[in-house]
Amino acid sequence: MSLERTLTVRVERISRQTPEILAFELAHPWGRPLPSYEAGAHIDVHMPGGFSRQYSLARAPSAASAGRYVIGVKRELASRGGSASMHERVREGDLLPISAPRNTFPLREEATHHLLLAGGIGMTPLLAMAQALAARGAAFTLCVFARSEEHLAFADALHAPALAPHLRLHLDQGDASSQRIDLRSLLAQRAPGTHLYVCGPGGFMQAVRDAAAHWPEDALHTEYFAAPADAGAVTGLPFTLKLARRGITVPVAADQTAVDALHEVGIDIPVSCQQGLCGTCVVEGDGEGAEHRDFCLTGSERRHKVALCCSRAKGLELELQL
Numbered sequence: 508m509s510l511e512r513t514l515t516v517r518v519e520r521i522s523r524q525t526p527e528i529l530a531f532e533l534a535h536p537w538g539r540p541l542p543s544y545e546a547g548a549h550i551d552v553h554m555p556g557g558f559s560r561q562y563s564l565a566r567a568p569s570a571a572s573a574g575r576y577v578i579g580v581k582r583e584l585a586s587r588g589g590s591a592s593m594h595e596r597v598r599e600g601d602l603l604p605i606s607a608p609r610n611t612f613p614l615r616e617e618a619t620h621h622l623l624l625a626g627g628i629g630m631t632p633l634l635a636m637a638q639a640l641a642a643r644g645a646a647f648t649l650c651v652f653a654r655s656e657e658h659l660a661f662a663d664a665l666h667a668p669a670l671a672p673h674l675r676l677h678l679d680q681g682d683a684s685s686q687r688i689d690l691r692s693l694l695a696q697r698a699p700g701t702h703l704y705v706c707g708p709g710g711f712m713q714a715v716r717d718a719a720a721h722w723p724e725d726a727l728h729t730e731y732f733a734a735p736a737d738a739g740a741v742t743g744l745p746f747t748l749k750l751a752r753r754g755i756t757v758p759v760a761a762d763q764t765a766v767d768a769l770h771e772v773g774i775d776i777p778v779s780c781q782q783g784l785c786g787t788c789v790v791e792g793d794g795e796g797a798e799h800r801d802f803c804l805t806g807s808e809r810r811h812k813v814a815l816c817c818s819r820a821k822g823l824e825l826e827l828q829l
């Protein structure tokens with residue numbers, strides 16, 4: 508396996524958004540524009556202590572953003588080190604290696620209305636998407652779920668004139684009559700052409716999925732921070748990878764991932780999260796023949812793509828365009 512090429516950015520500004528969330532503005536060290544991206548994209552941040560985490564870009568690309576990136580980092584109580592490292596060890600002026608932006612959560616061109624549901628820090632990609640939609644005059648609604656106003660990150664951007672008419676806030680500790688969104692009634696009916704995008708903590712994602720269980724799969728788009736608690740293992744029965752372009756087969760043992768098996772024969776597939784979340788390891792292949800265990804591909808993408816860090820063959824063989 509291999510890590511993707513990195514670039515170095517300078518931490519231009521750190522601002523506290525809530526008691527638990529800091530925003531980091533990242534710029535090119537010599538003032539050049541950073542690589543362009545589309546709303547919904549994320550980057551890998553390689554931080555002090557050897558940790559690497561994915562963070563969504565929380566601002567739509569625009570002339571005003573001057574090629575800079577903004578990420579929001581919530582300090583997790585159960586941090587395995589990543590969010591604690593960002594909060595405690597990273598300071599303004601520091602240089603950080605990051606990956607180029609990658610987008611597995613894009614806005615769908617075919618949608619006639621976009622319904623964006625954000626839980627807590629999950630608002631970061633959806634904020635960028637809402638800004639992009641507002642800039643192009645598209646029809647959208649942004650629903651943000653937070654504990655209270657005090658726990659609402661990027662409040663200035665949310666309340667900006669371009670977004671305010673599209674914003675619905677659900678505050679757990681807010682005024683019960685005016686600031687509650689009932690997911691079941693919100694999602695009970697789907698107007699034709701509406702696409703639903705959701706990002707937030709695991710429980711929130713599940714609640715949305717349950718309430719939208721009757722929505723067509725291709726109209727529901729999710730971005731997970733971590734694999735759901737009930738996610739299956741990435742190992743399983745042995746199978747064979749058939750590499751169509753090379754004309755060879757590669758065995759995958761029961762305790763191996765496809766990425767590991769390919770690495771053993773000298774074929775390096777770039778990886779990042781290794782949990783099926785980020786899309787870095789996705790390749791073209793016979794998706795119909797795969798047992799998909801990722802959380803980043805849509806139903807239609809799964810017909811011809813496979814995330815090799817976690818997915819396996821349904822049967823004895825899986826063909827890939829490698």
Ligand code: FES
Pocket residue numbers: 777778779780781782783784785786787788789801803814815816817
């Ligand atoms: S490495 Fe992230 S989806 Fe496979």
